Amino acid sequence: xxxxxxxxxxxxxxxxxxxxxxxxxxxxxxxxxxxxxxxxxxxxxxxxxxxxxxxxxxxxxxxxxxxxxxxxxxxxxxxxxxxxxxxxxxxxxxxxxxxxxxxxxxxxxxxxxxxxxxxxxxxxxxxxxxxxxxxxxxxxxxxxxxxxxxxxxxxxxxxxxxxxxxxxxxxxxxxxxxxxxxxxxxxxxxxxxxxxxxxxxxxxxxxxxxxxxxxxxxxxxxxxxxxxxxxxxxxxxxxxxxxxxxxxxxxxxxxxxxxxxxxxxxxx
Amino acid sequence: xxxxxxxxxxxxxxxxxxxxxxxxxxxxxxxxxxxxxxxxxxxxxxxxxxxxxxxxxxxxxxxxxxxxxxxxxxxxxxxxxxxxxxxxxxxxxxxxxxxxxxx
Numbered sequence: 001x002x003x004x005x006x007x008x009x010x011x012x013x014x015x016x017x018x019x020x021x022x023x024x025x026x027x028x029x030x031x032x033x034x035x036x037x038x039x040x041x042x043x044x045x046x047x048x049x050x051x052x053x054x055x056x057x058x059x060x061x062x063x064x065x066x067x068x069x070x071x072x073x074x075x076x077x078x079x080x081x082x083x084x085x086x087x088x089x090x091x092x093x094x095x096x097x098x099x100x101x102x103x104x105x106x107x108x109x110x111x112x113x114x115x116x117x118x119x120x121x122x123x124x125x126x127x128x129x130x131x132x133x134x135x136x137x138x139x140x141x142x143x144x145x146x147x148x149x150x151x152x153x154x155x156x157x158x159x160x161x162x163x164x165x166x167x168x169x170x171x172x173x174x175x176x177x178x179x180x181x182x183x184x185x186x187x188x189x190x191x192x193x194x195x196x197x198x199x200x201x202x203x204x205x206x207x208x209x210x211x212x213x214x215x216x217x218x219x220x221x222x223x224x225x226x227x228x229x230x231x232x233x234x235x236x237x238x239x240x241x242x243x244x245x246x247x248x249x250x251x252x253x254x255x256x257x258x259x260x261x262x263x264x265x266x267x268x
Numbered sequence: 269x270x271x272x273x274x275x276x277x278x279x280x281x282x283x284x285x286x287x288x289x290x291x292x293x294x295x296x297x298x299x300x301x302x303x304x305x306x307x308x309x310x311x312x313x314x315x316x317x318x319x320x321x322x323x324x325x326x327x328x329x330x331x332x333x334x335x336x337x338x339x340x341x342x343x344x345x346x347x348x349x350x351x352x353x354x355x356x357x358x359x360x361x362x363x364x365x366x367x368x369x370x371x
Contacts, residue, residue, distance in 0.1 A: 036355045057273060061273055064277055065280065069280060085269050091279050095283040096283055099288075103288075103290075105311070106292050110291055110292050111298060111299060111305070115296065115297050119293055122289070122293050123293060125292065126292040126293070127285065128288075136351070180327070181328075181359045183327040184334060184341075185355045185359050187337070188341045188357065188358030189354070190316040191341040192345045192349075193313075193316055194313045194316050194317055194345075195345035196345060197313060198313065207313060207317075208314070211314045212321040215322065229323065240318070241314045242307060244307075244314070245306035245309075249303065250302075
């Protein structure tokens with residue numbers, strides 16, 4: 001069903017219907033996995049809405065900010081700039097820094113796309129590269145199927161944007177105990193992504209452990225601890241993944257069996 | 269307020285979307301360089317791990333409940349529990365722990 005080079009414009013009708021069914025199934029898989037993300041987003045974006053209201057945004061503006069950014073730290077940082085009525089350049093810079101990790105994630109995702117995927121799929125998938133959607137995309141076996149991402153986005157994006165809007169309108173109705181409990185859902189999801197590969201592959205496992213340890217150190221050591229958490233994430237990711245790549249180069253195309261015929265093994 | 273909120277939002281969104289979309293549209297093929305390939309293979313696991321700890325202990329009302337959620341989450345994921353189970357177990361652990369710890 002997913003052979004290369006068959007997606008030409010002169011598909012027969014029967015093939016097209018088979019393909020449509022597959023897309024729909026993949027889309028629904030995305031919806032399924034997007035559900036817990038959307039729930040988590042809804043709650044987190046509620047608190048983000050409170051920050052938006054403090055910055056002077058109305059519900060529509062909160063909705064727009066969240067729909068087009070879908071980034072908690074990045075949006076929060078932006079709202080503080082708006083609240084301070086600071087120069088426009090400042091919001092450009094702070095957004096760039098707070099969201100720079102998405103650039104790393106996009107680079108990593110680019111390698112999961114099947115070569116030849118249309119530019120529109122790349123743009124629309126890129127539209128919503130968040131920590132969580134990136135996580136489930138990486139966890140899915142085989143080449144990236146855009147319809148899976150669309151399914152996840154279909155719930156997660158509105159969940160985030162509507163949640164922000166409602167947060168602007170009705171700030172603090174959730175009790176702190178509920179906010180606290182729901183705020184770890186997203187971390188649970190990260191663990192679900194990283195732990196099974198860490199169990200299977202000792203190098204990934206070692207890097208995950210090193211990441212936990214160094215991330216903790218970076219949060220208490222003077223100097224680096226005063227950087228924003230987004231900046232720390234970038235520095236540590238580049239450092240740890242870089243050392244990992246230098247010491248333990250991968251030997252084969254990661255888990256995409258047969259999708260890269262004729263690939264010479266440069267890695268060693 | 270001297271600045272227009274809509275212009276702020278426009279700038280902010282343009283930057284965020286460019287960050288996400290430009291690498292995906294510029295890097296169209298498989299990277300051949302072994303170091304870069306390995307680097308990008310490790311990035312997801314490292315970056316998600318860095319973002320999880322110690323942040324999970326700071327997101328909750330007490331660090332203990334977050335730490336317990338971390339332990340349970342790792343345990344369940346280790347034994348292959350589903351996404352929904354891992355995520356909801358973490359929430360439940362925090363809620364129950366704080367029922368006891370936070371008056």
